[in-house]
Amino acid sequence: MPDSPAAEFDAYAGDYDAAINRGLKFTGETKEYFAETRMRWLKDRLGAQGAHPRTCLDFGCGTGTSASLLMEGLHLExxxxxxxxxxxxxxxxxxxxxxxxxxxxxxxxLPRNHFDLAFCNGVFHHIPVAARAEAFQRVYASVKPGGWFAFWENNKWNPIVHLLMSRVPFDRDAIMLFPAEAAGQMKTAGFRIVLRDYLFVFPASLKALRPLEPTLCKLPLGGQYLVLARKD
Structure with missing residues (x-):
């Protein structure tokens, strides 16, 4: 990942959470709701595949907001x-x-062929398009054979996502990836795509409808998507 995005995030390191929450205010939720929901969903999806990772790379970890959730939620070592x-x-x-x-x-x-799981959330839209293939290859090299890559990104098909990102200073000029585009680049890097899910359809004002989300997860409606892939 290049120096210019790094320099931008250096400037926001101390105010990152506040900036994110300003963008999410429209949804009626804080970043904690989204982070915890992502973790539960990922744990269930990995469990359904018989995967119980012990080592994890958080690629693009920022200020480490997912660290405890990953460690505790997935029982990592x-x-x-x-x-x-x-x-x-x-x-x-x-x-x-x-x-x-x-x-x-x-x-x-970063060690090579080491991790049971690589996790990435909302990172690749900050990586310049020309540098993305190299970033995917670096993730692939870090995962051990048989390991997994959980790739979460903002859903470019969702117009509300564009509005929310316009409210966050470091997201305004970001270039999102369509789900098929992300899956294609993961395959090019060497991963086998196992599933693609969409999550976060309903804002807090419609939370009574959230039990329906599992039945809608294959439709490109949600604010984020997960591409779960494996290094065979």
Missing amino acids: QYIGFDPSSESVAEAIKDHPHGNYSFVHEADL
Whole structure:
């Protein structure tokens, strides 16, 4: 991932959560709701595949907001977060002084063929288009054979997503990936696509309808999508 996005996130490292919540205000939820729902959904999807990862790479971890959720939700033994923003990594280290957490901002320090799971949420729309293939290849190299890649992204088909992202300073100029585009690049990197789901259809004002979301997860309606892939 290039230096310019890293420099941008260096500037927002101390105010990242507040900026995200300003963008999400329209949904009636905070980032915690989305993070916890993503984790439950991913745990169920991995469990259905008989996958119980013990080591996890959080690719584009930012300030480490997913670290505890991944460690506790998936019962991990090791978590390593990578982000090219040194200021974001510094915040993550400060916020996670205990436990088997590691954070790095140099991609060359990531071990190869090591992780049971690579996790990525809302990162690739910040990576310049020309650099995305290399980023996917780096994730592929870090996952062990038989390991998994859980790729979460904002759904470019959803017009509300465009509105929400326009309210976040570091998301306004981001270039999102269509789901098929993301899956295609993952396949090119070497992954086998196992499933594609869409989540977050209903805002807080319609939360009574959220039990319907599992029945709608194959329709491109939700605010985010998951592409779950495997390195065979």
